[in-house]
Amino acid sequence: MKKIFFALCLSSVCFAAPVPKPLPSFEGNQKIVTQNTILTQVNGTTLSILDVRKKLDVAFHQSYPQLIDSTAARFQFYQNSWRHACLELIDHELMLADAEDREIKVTDGEVREELENRFGPNVMITLDKVGISYDEAWKLTRNEMIVQRMMWYFIHSKALQNVTPQDIRQEYRRYLKENPPYQEWTYRVVSIRANEPGQIDELAKNIHERLTKCSQTPEEMQAELKEMAEAYKGCSVAVSPEYTSNHLKLSEAHRSALSNLEEKQYGEPVTQFSRAENKTIARIFYLSQKKDFPPPPFEELSHKLKGELIQKAIAAESDRYIMKLRKHYGYDASHLQESLPDTLNPFSLR
Secondary structure: OHHHHHHHHHHHHOOOOOOOOOOOOOOOOOOEEEOOOEEEEEOOEEEEHHHHHHHHHHHHHHHOHHHOOOHHHHHHHHHHHHHHHHHHHHHHHHHHHHHHHHOOOOOHHHHHHHHHHHHOOOHHHHHHHHOOOHHHHHHHHHHHHHHHHHHHHHHHHHHHHHOOHHHHHHHHHHHHHHOOOEEEEEEEEEEEEEOOHHHHHHHHHHHHHHHHHOOOOOOOOHHHHHHHHHOOOOOEEEEOOOEEEEHHHOOHHHHHHHOOOOOOEEOOOEEEEEOOOOEEEEEEEEEEEEEEEOOOOHHHHHHHHHHHHHHHHHHHHHHHHHHHHHHHHOOOHHHHHHHOOOOOOOEEEO
């Protein structure tokens, strides 16, 4: 259960951000400058851009410890992640208020152990590289551990209970409906063209008889087929490239012509008038290969489907829990657009 708990909570504490890509080179003495501003107030606690930066510093170390000395990578991480971190910080403050009311705590020993897990045995040296003090790291770690517990109690555990075996079976049926079994057909088309319908019927019949009597492919028979067509004035024959397609995505005409064929088999000539070419065309389909792609069995897919259902349930439970907290603590999120306008860019390089 403890492993499940930390796996489910990890994405909320160390949120996923795009891997920093190399930025254009700049002078080594440039630094990241923070334009501090008050963002919002949650249950009496004021949150600012500096609070967001501290959270980002810890998250950056957890996600990309190998880039801890790269100012460029850290700056890009800030740029990509600060808005998400701000919204997450607000939600976490509401959870911390709820935890305080419910008297849910963590011990100093637990916090100390987690600090060593995150920053290694030389905590002070690592924190100096991260750019935060020991007291700040202690507070951030303690708060995140409390948030993890609140999320387990009021989001993740409920989500796990809400996903039943019946739900997984139903999701499997939905998957089969959206991803039906299919066959992959590899085939060629012998196209016979003539100006006179009477000519094409006879030529198509002769070519079909010749093809079905031999054990060769249309490609191997091209030269002989062209000679047969040259005996008829105004007639021609062409062999298509080899096509491979999901049979469900084929046109109705091609699917109908190929559906009853076995591998290495020619179909009967199919004749139709082409308005585009103003000619009558007869087509003989040759099926080279037919592969079956059955749906994955339930046992193979159930674990993946269960995980997807749990993630959806977590998202739904999270929304319900946060809305409940906002209502309970009287937090109005409508002013966030003013605090976080699209033009706001609190970090810069100087």
